[in-house]
Amino acid sequence: MCLGWTTTGSMNYAREWHTASVLxxxxxxVAGGFCAGGANCLNSSELYDPSTGSWTIVNGMNYARNMHTALVLTSGQVLVTGGLNESSRLTSAELYDPSTGIWTNTGHMKYGRTWHTESILSNGKVLVTGGMSESGSLKNSELYDPSTGTWTSTGSLNYPRNGHTASLLTNGKVLITGGLSDDGGLNSAELYDPSTGIWTTT
Incomplete structure (x- = not known):
């Protein structure tokens, strides 16, 4: 028995630096991204059906963006945050409702950012951490409350970073690893405690 990759249906648009979320x-x-081989950010979205291997174009986001993040909330909606358009990094965030296929704007982050992370906490809130701003790597973090659609600041990382990873641990804490600072690559790791809002190095 040969195990490996098989081809499936192709998307309607070539894209890179997009997001893919399992509903x-x-x-x-699949949402947004940079038009591969072109010069434009995309706001388009597509749905892949694993049962048929086919793609369907659905309503596009309100803002074209790439290098953003996307996360499925406990409600089943998809939260997209930040990213880059043709001119600047975005503070905007949007929600996709699978039951209607419609994108709606929600509260804006305090900082425009790319290459950040987005983690859903055990209380249902969303932690956005780090990333790249117009002036360099970020160490600030923000919390999104889906019940109000608002953002609040929380504790800052000990080291600014972008292009890192975030993992939700079984104890409810968030582990951030690696990434890139303005001075180069990082091997450091940090833990976020939702009960205190504090980051500690590990």
Whole structure:
């Protein structure tokens, strides 16, 4: 028996630096990105159906963006944050509702950012951490409350970083690893405690 990759249906648009989110239905939502081979950011979205291997164009985001993040909330909606358009980094965030196929704007982050991370906490809130701003790597973090659609500041990282990873641990803390600072690559790791809002090195 040969195990490996098989081809499936192609997207309607070539794209890079986009996001892909597995919905509760099992379908996959691909959103935004940079038009591969072109010079434009995309606001377009597509749904992949694993049962047929086909793609369907759905409503596009309100803002074209690439290098953003996307996360499926406990409600089943998809939260997209930040990213870059043709001119600047974005503070905007949007929600995709799979039941209607519609994108709606929600509260803006305090900082425009790319290459950040987005983590859903055990209380349902969303932690956005670090990333790249117009002036360099960020160490600030923000919390999104889906019940109010608002953002609040929380504790800052000990080291500014972008291009890092974030993992939600079984104890409810968030582990941030690696990434890039303005001075080069990082091997450091930090833990966020939602009960205190504090980051500690590990």
């Amino acid at each position: 509760t239905s099992g379908k996959v939502l």
